[in-house]
Each structure stands twice: as C-alpha cells, then as structure tokens.
Amino acid sequence: MIVNGVLAGLIYVIMALGFTVIFGIMRIVNFAHGEFYMIGAAAILVLFGTLGWPYLLALVAGGLLAGTIGVIAERAFFRKLARDEMPGMIMSLAISIFLQSVMLQYLGPSELAVERPFTGVWRLGSAVVPWDRTIVAIGALVILVAFYFFLRYARLGLAMQAVAQDPETASLMGVESGIVYSASFGIGCLLAGLAGGLMAPIYTIGPYMGELPMLKAFVVVILGGLGSVPGAVLGGLLLGLSESVLSTQFSTGVALIASFAIVMLVVIVRPTGLMGRSSR
C-alpha cells in the first residue's frame, strides 16, 4: 500500500514539476499539461505498440516529441502572453482542446491499451510489488535526479532559476529571457510527456486521458505551492500516499474527495501552499 502510494506519488511529482516550472517562469497555468502527458503516452502506443521500437527508446522519443511541440507552442502562442495570467491560461486551454481534437481525429474516441513491456512481481518484506510499477518508479526517480542536477548545475537550469526569482534582475545580468521561456516550457512538456510514456502501459490511452493526471497535478501544486520545486515533490508524495491509503481503506471516490478537502484546508490555513513563497 505504502509502496504503491510512493509509486503513484512519483508520477504526480513529475507532472507537477513540469507544471510548476512553466508557471514559476512564465506565470502561465498550463491547462494543456495533461495533453502533453497524452502525447508521451500516444508515442508509446505508436512507436512501441505498433512499430515495435524498444520501450525505452519510444519513451525518450515521446518525451522529446512532447517537448518539441511544447517549444513550438511556446514560441508561436505563449511568448507574448508570458506573465499575463488570464490570457495565458485561456490560450493553454485552447491548445489543450486543440490537441485533444487532433487526438480524437487520429485515434478515435475509444480507449486503447498497450501490451505491458514488463510483467511479474517481486517482494519487499510483506508487500508484493508488480514489476511494471517498479519500472515506472525507477524511471521517475531517474528523471527527478536528472532534473535536480540540471537545475542545480547546468547554465540553463541556473538561468531558469534566476528568471523565476526575479526576471528583471536576471535580464540585467545578461540572461536572455526568450531562451529561458522556450526552455522552461519545453522542459515542462518533456516531463509531462515522459510521465505519460511511463504510465502508458499501466493505463489505457485515449484523447481525454490527460484530464485526471492534470487534476492531480493541480492538487499537488496547490498543496505544495505554485512555482515551488520542493513543494511539488512534497505535495506529490503526500497525495500519492494519502490516495493509496484512502482508496484501499474506502474507495477511489472517497480518496479524491478527501484530497480535495485537504486542499481546501491548506488554502484556508496557508494560501500559498506548504512551500510557496508568500510574496505575490
């Protein structure tokens, strides 16, 4: 139960990280985040399921595809709406329903499944853990660590942090905001695409598959604080654990409503989230 909770939590963390990076830097609430998740999953369906590529290659390709589409969308539609919350939000909504409709044309309305690349179970003490979920967790951890090192040590990662903290000072210091915007949107979408690719073998794939993960990402991000990277990690693990416990004890509906109640509580007590900055 706990193990399952952590596994689910790791995926939420990745979704929420991408979401929060885009918001932290561009102040755009990306309603299309679930659709970039869907792009990653669809890539697995086509590349791994139909064309028979190795799973890992299809996963990376799906992530890169989502990232590339993200960069294009950022350049074409979001650039001039950066830091303008309401129009940015509506634009992302437009992109979201557009991508959904493209998917609807391409795959049809039905939910499709991919054969699982990994089967079987292993034991951890008394817990029985399926291999496919373990692979998801390992993949998620690798992505998280890579992302951490990117933010901490890469030039671009540092520039992104600088812009998130104070865009004016950052631009005075010679950080070009355009590249940072593209990069952050692309990386956010890349993370979503990877999350989708990881989850594709476990769940079914369809044009509206992105909606639930996006709801979860929202909840995580409100919990942890918008724009906060540690907050997204903490919030994601918290949500994964509480959901896993509540849904085995009661039902998934109860778990969802409980998570919402927690969010309401957080908003009342600490409107900026557990780890959010108080300014703005």
Add this chain to the structure above:
Amino acid sequence: MRLVVFVYIAIALIALVPWYIDQRYIFHIATMITIMAPMAFSMALMLKLGQLSIAQPAFMGFGAYTAVLLSMSLGLPTAAALVAGGLMAAFVALLVGPVFLRVKGVYFVLLTYAFGQIVFLIFQEWTSLTGGMSGLYGIPKLTLFGFRLRNAEHYYVLGLVFTAVCYLTILAIEKSSIGSIIESLNEDEMLSLSMGANAISWRVAIFTLSGFIAGLSGGMYAFYIGFLSPDPFGFRGSVELIVINTIGGSGTILGPLLGAIAVVPLPELLREAQEYQLMIYGLCLIFFITFLKNGLVSLVVRRKE
C-alpha cells in the same frame, strides 16, 4: 454610441428569428442560447471580480439535479423545484465562497477547477441518487402558473424572459453603488478596504448570485431536455463558457450575450462534423486571444479606461 443601439436592435431582431423560420430545430437552438447566455453571465459576473470560476457548470448541475430530484422523487411542483434548484446552487456557492474567495487569480482558478471536477465525479458516482452516467429519464415538463410548457417554443419564451431578467439585473448591479464597490475592489483593494468596503462579503454575495443564476439555468435545461446526465456539467461545460466569454468579450455584460449568440449554435450547426467542434473552439480561442483580446464587444463599445 450609435453602434450600440444598432447592436441592441439587431439582438432583438435575432431573438424573433425562430418565429420567421418556424422550425423546431431553430427553436431548439434559440432555447439553448437563452439557457447558456445566463450561464455565461454567471461566469462574467465572477470575471468582473477578476476571478475566473471553473465551478459554474457544477452550480448548474446542482440546480438541475436538485430541481429534477425534488419534482420526481418528492413530487414537488416543478416551478417550486426549479426555484429550489437555484437556491440550492446559491447555498452551495455561499458555503464554499468564503473559502474560495480568500485566494485570487490562479489559485482561485485551480480551486474552482478541482471543485468542479469533484462535483462532476459525485454526479457520476452517486448512481443511486443521480443515475450516474446512464442518467435520469422521464423528467416531467415544467408547469408555470398552471400552464404546462410542452415544446421548444414555450421554453424559448421562458428563456427569453429569464435571459432578459438576468441581463437587466446585472446591468442594474453594474450601474449601482454595488458595481462601483466591486470595481474599486478590483482596482485598489487596500484603498477600498480602508474606505470601509467589506471585500469578502461583497465577493461572496456576487459568487452566490452567480451560483443562483447558474442553478436556475440548470433546472430549466433539465426540464426542457427531459433527460439528465452529468455530461454537461463537467470541464467541457466550463470550456464552452470560457469560449463564449472570450469571443464575446467579458468587459461588459453585452459581451457574453453576443458570445452566446455566436457560439451556442455552432455544435448544432456542426452536427455532421461533431468531432471538429473541439478543434473549432480551440482555433477560435487562439484567434481571439491573439488578435481580438477584448472580444466581439470591443468592436462595438470602446471600454472606458
């Protein structure tokens, strides 16, 4: 100014169109406009507070389910059930409002989004009460003052009255001192707070009113269609309202009315190509945000800055 008068005359003429082309199908589209326009108003009311509320279809759903269940299970007269539905939605808004309205901007959007999704799931999962995805059938027709509304034409007349009342009410609020208080809250909250305005109560009041309007729309919708499923009350419903408000323009209350007239017929006209509906919504939104940020209404009325 002249142009606005023309637009009002044009809207009045459009309202009469169904009687020129006397077809059930046209009446149906027109009725849907008069149900969706107040929904769009309810979202526009919140936009006036600077808040984008994704919860409006959830309130519509509360109104619809309350009205239908009261009339079907408890045998309440349909007119009373309709009003009760509106009150129920208003009550829910009053309950959650003080929490939601503590936060602003993005947080408010995310909260109302999460709220809307959860309400939708309740409608979907609580099958013993709502019938779940298979829905509720055999909803009685609405009876108002002893007159039974049987066809689209009757509901259209009711819808016109409803839309007009909502429009005039909101216009009156805009013009009144309440309107100026709301505007001042939007512009400089600190200052208006220090002048003695009670920010949170006013916001909750507006939110409650928006819930009431949405609840009434929901009840009318349910009685008119005669079948109720959670479908119209999900996120897709919010998308449609956002499309209406963006295309029409949400600066004045005329905007969502224009938006509703322009957008609501689309899915009906595109019946053969329904899978393109989302795509057209998406493209329209992209176009309007990029080129006509303040919507159709900005072509007619220049906003006073």
